[in-house]
Amino acid sequence: MRTNILLTGGLGYVGGRLALALREAGHVVVCGTRRSGLSAPSWFPDMQMAHLDWESVDSLSESCRDVDVVIHLAAANEIESARDPVGALQMNGLASLRLLEAAKFAGVRRFIYFSTAHVYCAPLKGRIDETTLPRPAHPYAITHKVAEDFVLAAHDRKEIEGVVIRLSNGFGAPVTPDVDRWTLLVNDLCRQAVTTGELRLNSSGAQLRDFITLGDVGRAVDHVLRLHAAALADGLFNLGGGESVSILSMTERVATRWRLLTGREIAILRPPSDGLVVSALDYRCDKLAATGFALTSEVDREIDETLRLCLAAFGK
Numbered sequence: 001m002r003t004n005i006l007l008t009g010g011l012g013y014v015g016g017r018l019a020l021a022l023r024e025a026g027h028v029v030v031c032g033t034r035r036s037g038l039s040a041p042s043w044f045p046d047m048q049m050a051h052l053d054w055e056s057v058d059s060l061s062e063s064c065r066d067v068d069v070v071i072h073l074a075a076a077n078e079i080e081s082a083r084d085p086v087g088a089l090q091m092n093g094l095a096s097l098r099l100l101e102a103a104k105f106a107g108v109r110r111f112i113y114f115s116t117a118h119v120y121c122a123p124l125k126g127r128i129d130e131t132t133l134p135r136p137a138h139p140y141a142i143t144h145k146v147a148e149d150f151v152l153a154a155h156d157r158k159e160i161e162g163v164v165i166r167l168s169n170g171f172g173a174p175v176t177p178d179v180d181r182w183t184l185l186v187n188d189l190c191r192q193a194v195t196t197g198e199l200r201l202n203s204s205g206a207q208l209r210d211f212i213t214l215g216d217v218g219r220a221v222d223h224v225l226r227l228h229a230a231a232l233a234d235g236l237f238n239l240g241g242g243e244s245v246s247i248l249s250m251t252e253r254v255a256t257r258w259r260l261l262t263g264r265e266i267a268i269l270r271p272p273s274d275g276l277v278v279s280a281l282d283y284r285c286d287k288l289a290a291t292g293f294a295l296t297s298e299v300d301r302e303i304d305e306t307l308r309l310c311l312a313a314f315g316k
Contacts, residue, residue, distance in 0.1 A: 003225055006064060006108075008032040008052065008099070009073030011041060013184075014114070014167075014217060016175035018071070019044055021218025027225070032063055032074070043175045054095040060102030069110045069225060070103045072096060072147075079183075081140035092143035097150050103160060110161040112224060113151045115144045117168045117240065117283060123207065124168075125279035130236045130287055148236075155235040163224060163232060168240035168283055172214030172302040177313035185247065186211070187306060189254045193266055194310040199255055201270040205248030210283040212241035213302040216295050223293045237288045242295055244281040257303045 010031035081088035155162030
């Protein structure tokens with residue numbers, strides 16, 4: 001199935017990898033960006049570009065013309081949201097609503113909104129499925145929850161096929177080292193390995209996280225694109241890696257991949273145990289699995305590709 005897709009945030013961390021995955025799956029990808037006159041990136045030279053004026057529903061509606069599906073990732077990130085909660089509400093909430101209204105006006109069939117698992121709580125803990133009551137605490141999560149509610153309300157009113165994906169911790173190599181998401185755990189560890197020759201943690205590493213490869217994120221979105229409308233049910237899906245892993249365990253895995261890739265050992269440095277009581281985490285993705293989606297969980301491949309990118313970009 002060939003689909004015309006307007007992808008916002010397609011030059012970002014998750015969006016860049018998603019754009020390539022969608023092209024590989026045979027879809028036509030138009031990247032929506034607030035920057036005017038921008039040419040297609042070198043890593044996707046045939047990608048179509050569309051200027052988005054987030055202040056104008058009419059302009060956004062024009063960008064949605066002849067589009068089958070909107071996939072909306074453009075958002076203020078967690079650092080920007082903490083620094084400017086009002087700006088985050090304007091971008092993550094109000095601009096998302098404008099795009100949703102534009103998509104409905106233009107006759108777009110499906111609107112897929114990328115949210116965050118942290119709408120449930122922070123840090124994530126316990127058994128979490130789509131029936132868990134959200135209690136977002138951070139401006140990033142709060143503003144995403146606002147946008148979620150508009151998308152799901154439109155879905156319930158049958159105005160558009162609205163889908164909300166609550167993503168856990170996606171990781172993997174960005175499409176270019178210029179994508180500034182090197183503070184994310186796995187990316188940071190891979191860059192540390194190249195630039196410092198050691199892996200340093202700021203805690204004991206006992207905390208649990210749910211990690212999902214960006215490869216599986218791309219496959220999941222393609223799967224959702226191809227689902228029949230009835231299979232969307234209420235439109236809400238968790239998307240995660242299927243198991244909880246400690247920060248220390250992921251660090252040790254990066255160290256192993258580094259040794260296998262370079263033939264060199266690397267030290268892991270961390271503070272002594274701080275007595276932190278770690279809560280169990282079970283991030284359930286059964287709803288998406290019930291529609292036929294299965295993870296490949298190519299964790300080592302994603303780590304290796306990230307290490308290779310760091311070696312090329314930051315190696316001496």
